[in-house]
Amino acid sequence: MDAARRGREEPVEQVSANGDGPGTSEKNRVATIFDVARLAGVSHQTVSRVLNDLPNVRPATRERVEKAIRQLRYVPSQAARALVTRRSRTIGLVATGLPDFGPSSIVLTVNESAADAGYAVITTNLVDASGRNVRAATEMLVRHNVEAIVLVAAERETVDAFDGWELGVPLIAVASEERGRAVHVTLDQYGGARAAVSHLLELGHRDIRHIAGPAGSMDAEERLRGWRDRLIEAGIRPVEPERGDWSPDAGYRIGSALISAGVPSAVFAANDQMALGMLHAAHEARLGVPEDVSVVGFDDIPEAAHFAPPLTTVRQDFSSLGRDAMIAVLAVLQDDEGEPPAPRETHLVVRASSRRV
Amino acid sequence: MDAARRGREEPVEQVSANGDGPGTSEKNRVATIFDVARLAGVSHQTVSRVLNDLPNVRPATRERVEKAIRQLRYVPSQAARALVTRRSRTIGLVATGLPDFGPSSIVLTVNESAADAGYAVITTNLVDASGRNVRAATEMLVRHNVEAIVLVAAERETVDAFDGWELGVPLIAVASEERGRAVHVTLDQYGGARAAVSHLLELGHRDIRHIAGPAGSMDAEERLRGWRDRLIEAGIRPVEPERGDWSPDAGYRIGSALISAGVPSAVFAANDQMALGMLHAAHEARLGVPEDVSVVGFDDIPEAAHFAPPLTTVRQDFSSLGRDAMIAVLAVLQDDEGEPPAPRETHLVVRASSRRV
DNA sequence: GACGTCAGCGCGGCTGCTTCT
DNA sequence: GAGAAGCAGCCGCGCTGACGT
Numbered sequence: 001m002d003a004a005r006r007g008r009e010e011p012v013e014q015v016s017a018n019g020d021g022p023g024t025s026e027k028n029r030v031a032t033i034f035d036v037a038r039l040a041g042v043s044h045q046t047v048s049r050v051l052n053d054l055p056n057v058r059p060a061t062r063e064r065v066e067k068a069i070r071q072l073r074y075v076p077s078q079a080a081r082a083l084v085t086r087r088s089r090t091i092g093l094v095a096t097g098l099p100d101f102g103p104s105s106i107v108l109t110v111n112e113s114a115a116d117a118g119y120a121v122i123t124t125n126l127v128d129a130s131g132r133n134v135r136a137a138t139e140m141l142v143r144h145n146v147e148a149i150v151l152v153a154a155e156r157e158t159v160d161a162f163d164g165w166e167l168g169v170p171l172i173a174v175a176s177e178e179r180g181r182a183v184h185v186t187l188d189q190y191g192g193a194r195a196a197v198s199h200l201l202e203l204g205h206r207d208i209r210h211i212a213g214p215a216g217s218m219d220a221e222e223r224l225r226g227w228r229d230r231l232i233e234a235g236i237r238p239v240e241p242e243r244g245d246w247s248p249d250a251g252y253r254i255g256s257a258l259i260s261a262g263v264p265s266a267v268f269a270a271n272d273q274m275a276l277g278m279l280h281a282a283h284e285a286r287l288g289v290p291e292d293v294s295v296v297g298f299d300d301i302p303e304a305a306h307f308a309p310p311l312t313t314v315r316q317d318f319s320s321l322g323r324d325a326m327i328a329v330l331a332v333l334q335d336d337e338g339e340p341p342a343p344r345e346t347h348l349v350v351r352a353s354s355r356r357v
Numbered sequence: 358m359d360a361a362r363r364g365r366e367e368p369v370e371q372v373s374a375n376g377d378g379p380g381t382s383e384k385n386r387v388a389t390i391f392d393v394a395r396l397a398g399v400s401h402q403t404v405s406r407v408l409n410d411l412p413n414v415r416p417a418t419r420e421r422v423e424k425a426i427r428q429l430r431y432v433p434s435q436a437a438r439a440l441v442t443r444r445s446r447t448i449g450l451v452a453t454g455l456p457d458f459g460p461s462s463i464v465l466t467v468n469e470s471a472a473d474a475g476y477a478v479i480t481t482n483l484v485d486a487s488g489r490n491v492r493a494a495t496e497m498l499v500r501h502n503v504e505a506i507v508l509v510a511a512e513r514e515t516v517d518a519f520d521g522w523e524l525g526v527p528l529i530a531v532a533s534e535e536r537g538r539a540v541h542v543t544l545d546q547y548g549g550a551r552a553a554v555s556h557l558l559e560l561g562h563r564d565i566r567h568i569a570g571p572a573g574s575m576d577a578e579e580r581l582r583g584w585r586d587r588l589i590e591a592g593i594r595p596v597e598p599e600r601g602d603w604s605p606d607a608g609y610r611i612g613s614a615l616i617s618a619g620v621p622s623a624v625f626a627a628n629d630q631m632a633l634g635m636l637h638a639a640h641e642a643r644l645g646v647p648e649d650v651s652v653v654g655f656d657d658i659p660e661a662a663h664f665a666p667p668l669t670t671v672r673q674d675f676s677s678l679g680r681d682a683m684i685a686v687l688a689v690l691q692d693d694e695g696e697p698p699a700p701r702e703t704h705l706v707v708r709a710s711s712r713r714v
Numbered sequence: 715g716a717c718g719t720c721a722g723c724g725c726g727g728c729t730g731c732t733t734c735t
Numbered sequence: 736g737a738g739a740a741g742c743a744g745c746c747g748c749g750c751t752g753a754c755g756t
Contacts, residue, residue: 030525032724043742048726056740073523078501079439088436089478090501097467111482115494120501122447123480125468129728137472144435144447144477166430168387182753199538248663275661280663303630306605306637308665400718405751413716437749441723549747 008052018028031072040068043108050078057174057242078120082145090120091329092141092149092169096129097162100273101301106152106174109322117330122146122277131143131161132227142168148329149244150174151182152270155216157306170332174325177218183332183340185324192269192314192346193226196296198347199268199312204357207265209242211254211274213307223270223298244274251277265357272297272304272313279307281352290355363469381714388429403443408433408436439502447477448686449498449506449526453486453515457603457630458658460674463509463531466679479503487508497530499525505686507531508539508553512573527689531682533575540679540689540697545582546576549671549703550583550625556669556705557623558591561714562651564622567598568611568631579654580627588645601631608634616642618651629654629661629670635708651711664711677701 033051037044042065044126049057050065053166057065065244068074082088091114095107107123114121122144124137138161151173159179162171170198176189193283200208210227213220231238242257244250259281260266269275271335275297280290289309297304300315324341331338390408394401399418404412407422414422425431425648425702441443448471452464462490464480469476479501481494495518498506507604508530510516516536530539531632557565567584581598588595599614601607608631615621616638626632640647646652646666657672681698688695 033726034724044725044746045743046741047728049741052726058740061740062537075496075499075525075526077440077724079436079749081726083434083440083750084434085725086748099456099458099461104461108456108482108484111480112484115481115497118478121469121481122477124472124478125465127465127469139432140477141470142432168430168432185460207663252663276660276663279665280667283665295446301604303633303660305611306633308636308640310637349734391749401750402718402752404715410749415716418716434749437723438751439723440725441751443723444749630725 031074033074033076036065036068036074039072039099040065049082057194065075071322081186088145088147089118090122090136090144090146090231092144092146092151093121093123093124094126094137094141094149094158095152096126097154097160098127098246099125102299102316103152104321105211105318106325109319110150110152110325113323113326114329116328119147126158126194129155129158131157134161136159138162138167140336147333150325150329152325154219155227156218156221157216159218169200170329172328175218175322176222179218185321185328185341186343187316187321188346190226192298192316192348193223194230195346195348196268196298196314197227197230199350200268200294200296200354201230202247203266203294205266206236206238207239209239209267210259211258211267211269211278212241212243212249213270213274214243214245220270226277227268235298242274243271244277245272246271248273248277248280250274252280255276255281256284257277257285263287268296268298270298272299272301272311274310275309276307276351277301277307281306289353294357296353296354305351307353312351312354313349315347315349317347319343322334366632367374367476371524388431390433392429392432393422393425393533395432396408396429397422401424427448428525443587445502445504446475447479447503449495449499449501449503449654450478450480450497450509451483451491451494451506452509453483453491454511455484455603456482459656459673460509460511462675463682465556465681466676467507467509470680470683471686474683475506476686486512486515488514488532489656491515491518492522495519495524498606504690505529505687507682509682511576512577513575514573516575518605527686529682529685529689533579536575540685540687542678542698543700544678545700545703547581547583547586548581549673549705552703552705553655553671553685554587554626556707557625557651557653560585560623560651562623563593565593566615566621566624567595567596568624568626568635569600569604569625570607571600584625601627601634603628603630603684605630605634605637609632612636612638613641616650618702620644621652623651623653623711625653625655629658629668631657632668632670632710633664636666640660640665646710651714653711657706662708664710669708669711670706672706673705674704
């Protein structure tokens, strides 16, 4: 076995030359740390030091090694490194739902922040976020030795899939309710909804309806709660809302039903897409927005400023949320027992779809 | 070293028990294949056979092993497996640009298809898709031993960053131009644009303007080409278009300029978001769509059916594109020298924003 | 057929030793 | 003579595959 080790010291070419035996595929052998060491005339340990930016390497030596690395197009194997260091430098990300602006933005920012921190991200998308699927996806991530898992979850079910399950890795949930033992990162959905309703109340509206998000969604629940609580505080009895699935189609359907049951004074939609559907329904009924009905959305997607009319809505900073998630990951990995990040504030953007009655 | 091997045969508890020395963090040691083997009373090799569904294991033995696996919550390490099999079961994905509906949908479908095929996907998002960034992201993927790289690229620059670079892994590009030596997967953008213009020509329009996408974008170029060629075929001299950045803001800005320079008969926007901006500009100028100007978009995002008016547009099947990309990946990894998939057809969706003059 | 034995994938870490300043 | 720079050489991370019996 000493001989085996020494076998590596032979030139790369020769090693790949005996690769023409039967059963050996004609794959071009990739350079290892030993090849680099030999070419640079140093030990593999020194190459390792250069790779990991450790001290005690003379500049001249460092340069010789770096040149050899470039020459051989050497790329260190993260798999081998992970095996020995027990750190894969990889985190897992489970995203559920459709590729809407909000979740997509969060995922994008998590990916960017992770890359900045030197982490790779294995992303799994689950359109059907049943507990079964979530667990299967998570197991795959654990097999791939991720150091932590970030959950970008809309549905309560998704977070609950982790109940009573010892994952072995930390879990960071981007979710609007504190459920289970995951570290939570969140935006103040409740406050945002309250702000939207307050805005309408200040404009003199009393009959403020809600187009809610789906029942299983934590965001939907928080926004519904904010709407309801704020109305009750104002001494108004909330009319039980219909629930849509976030799509403009749902907003259109529910909006049409709302209108034909008697035009409300104002409608607060749980997201901008359903608000768009509501606008569509109003146009079709020859109702003016905001003359006949005010509409407020939630999210401030890039399209919202160009709706007809431009939509009053609640802006969420998805990018900050993604960054917060990665900050939480790094904190957990370093055993920082610091405070979890405070919920991010939302922020009302008044445009032309709401006005005084 | 035989002793070292046998050292592993000690119970898990004992091994973690000597973990209380100084400098040893209190991490819960994860079960290895040897722990499973000992608990099941077999060799680790048999456990490996069970894990990999290999033959020559008695059902009773298999069951004992599986029970031990469950009991210890054993999860095989993909890192170790990758090291010896030289197959990481991981592919890399480089996505550029903002989290728009199209790219996000493609990425989502690639992730889903990869999961179905047993592959993990390391995703990197690059908002700034300069060659420098693309190369850095790609190198990270190669370090992580990905077996192939999928490029979801809008910009020509992104694809060109790979010119003259021996990656060591196959490259599959989702891109509308055949550039470099990557396997290409694509949608027929050119045909889609032609169809949009044909539709407007059939409605009697002659002054058909274009709001183009950014100069570096291959999709923008194909759509522009389709628009221009179709006009020329119809004997119409195309008016050189302004270029936007795909955003509704850009559509609004360019649309406003277009209108103040003299209201065109019809506008074909390179995507639905810019079409939305155009609609906004028309409303603001008190122009009716489609009475005064017809508007056609491209993409058919979920919002398009609820614009005011509902938008005539060209539908693209992003999901199929994502699936095609993964099919191409699997084909390359299996050395299938089959045909690359044919470009996917697009498909005109006529709604209320276009009408006969 | 149904197992067990053993080497080694590519690295990082360690020990022990030498050579230059 | 003391520290920095570095080499030689081995071990083992957890697993698979070749080759036993």
